[in-house]
Amino acid sequence: MRKILVVGAGQSGLQLALGLQSKGYEVTLMSNRTADEIRTGRVMSTQCMFDSALQHERDLQINFWEQQAPKIEGLGVSVAAPDAGRAVDWLGRLKGYAQSVDQRVKMAGWLDTFVQRGGQLVIHGASVADLDFFSRTYDLVLVAAGKGELVSMFGRDAARSPYDAPQRALAVAYVHGLGPRPEHPETEAVRCNLVPGVGELFVMPTLTTSGRADILFWEGVPGGPLDVFKGVKDPAEHLALTLELMETFVPWEYARATKVELTDAGATLAGRYAPVVRNPIGRLPGGGLVLGVADVVVANDPITGQGSNSAAKCAASYLSSILMHGDKPFDEAWMKATFDKYWFTTGKPVTQWTNAMLGVPPEHVLNLIGAAGQLQPVANRFANGFDNPADFDAYFYDPEDAADYLAEVASSAGAPSGASSGASSAE
Template sequence: MRKILVVGAGQSGLQLALGLQTKGYEVTLMSNRTADEIRTGRVMSTQCMFDTALRHERDLQINFWEQQAPKIEGVGVSVAGPDGGRAVDWLGRLGGFAQSVDQRVKMAGWLDVFAQRGGQLVIHGASVSDLDFFARTYDLVLVAAGKGELVSMFERNAARSVFDAPQRALAVSYVHGLGPRPEHPDTEAVRCNLVPGVGELFVMPTLTTSGRADILFWEGVPGGPVDAFAGVKDPSEHLALTLELMERFTPWEYARATKVELTDAHATLAGRYAPVVRNPVGRLPGGGLVLGVADVVVANDPITGQGSNSASKCAASYLSSILMHGDKPFDEAWMKATFDKYWFTSGKPVTQWTNAMLGVPPEHVLNLIGAAGQLPPVANRFANGFDNPADFDAYFYDPQDAADYLAEVTASSAGDAPSGDPSGAASGASSAE
């Protein structure tokens, strides 16, 4: 039986550990916190997982919260206009539902299951010297802990890392009491509110430790008015600032948030980090090799909501590569090939799209976002790009590709439109108010 060590108990580490355990591998999992410490700790992310990532969990039969978590049916985009209203406002429908489960709920639950199934769980914050020892006793060491000393083993890939500084200041609040969007009161959706030059506000339904809730998530341009959470330690003050910025920049979202309250005492989070792509193989002082997983080697800004999705896809890709490798040694060539398979199918498309969304949108992208308000197929395709970011390559990055796509959809919609509705617009997209 092959022995594998997984370091890190997040989405990718736990999904890999549980998958390998199911396939008969002898798995040791290292976590720096117990399940109870995770469950009662601070929120860790704004995870919203789309259809492909959720299917990876179903395949392993670890989708324990699927019946309880809100089923997200769409992705809405609003763009703030100069008058304080919405210059653009539409909702794209997802082909398969998305869901968000507070990682405190999911990771604590998965840790418990891993231990219950006989996995060896070590509660210890691993160091490089620890891994130098363990590398001699395991067939493979996977590093899925994206922060701290261990990350220093993986060199930054300058050719694939566009930024060397944080591109957004991040501020998260989990709340109860948020009202529905009046345009679609019965539709659970992720709402992406774009405020040019200022940042973005994301609002999404989630399942947390106290039941159904919503996440209010500001991404502020560094140095701008939303970059205001540094030094804010009191959760109530954090929420008050979040709402103040909503009232100022996204009043349509603030209107449904006047009665919200934090879900618990640990329901806020703030910080920033530089997006980075690192080389996948880490070298230990004793000569051993370790393989980086998910955001250890590809860490994108959360503006496109891909963190948990990428972690799930990376774990699934690595699991497949491990199973296919059989009894052969996990050498450096295999490690690089395993990462490359993930990078070219998932990591690279996500990185390209995320980097594009962090910049000032070019005219053809503005045209696409604006046209989606009148052309539901465009809105739906953009929404489903959150599940399959590789699709953006066909129409999003090149001005001519975008123009050709809009012309094609416009012609098709005109041909399909009923009498008196030349745009072909449907109720799935709402006009600006």
């Protein structure tokens, strides 16, 4: 029986630990918090997961909350106009539903399950010195803790990391009492509200510790009018700021938020970080090697909602690579090949798309977003790109590809020639 140490009890670490455990590996999991501390702590993310990422949880039969969590069937995009109205507003339909389960619920539940199934849990914030010691007694050490001292072992990959500073200031609030969007009251949907030059507001249904709720998530351009949450410790003040900004910049969302209240005392979160890709292999002082997992090695801005999705896909990819490796040593060549498989299938497409969305959108992207309001297939394809970001490569980045795609859709829809270019109202 091979012995594996997993450091970090988030989406990727726990999914990997439970997957390895189910295949008969002897797994030790290190977490800096107990299940109860996670459950009663502060919210950690927005974690909207799309169908293919959710499937990895179904495959491991750890999708414990699938029947309780709201089934998100659409993804809408609105672009604010200078007059406080909307230049663009549409809803794309997802092929398979998405779901968001508060990580306090999921990680606490998974941690309990890991222990119930006989896994060894060590509650300890691991240091490099700890790993140096442990590496001698385990066949493989996986680092899935994306913050703190351990990350320093993984050097920044400058060629894959165009940004060296945060591109957005982040502010999250979980609320009860949000009303439905009047345009599609029957559809649970993620709403992406783009305010040009200012930032973005995402609104999404979730399952939290107190049942169904909604997440209000601002991403503000640093130094801009949304960058006002730093130093705000009081949850009530955080919510008041969130709503004030909604009233100013996205009044159509504010209109359904006038009666909201925070779900609990730990329902707010604010911060910022620079998007980064790191080298996947960490070297310990004693010569041992450890492999970085998910956002330890590929940390994108949450503007495209890919964090938990990428973590789930990374855990599934690594699990497959470990199982296929049999009893051979987990050496440096295997570690590199394991990361490369994940990078080229998931990490690279997600990073390319996310970095593109952080910049000022070029005219052809504005045309695509605008055209989606007139051509439902474009809206649907854009929405489903959140599940499969590699699809954007076919039509999103190159102006000629975008023009060809819009012409093809307009033609097959019987739309008048000019329907695609008239969509640049998004500008």
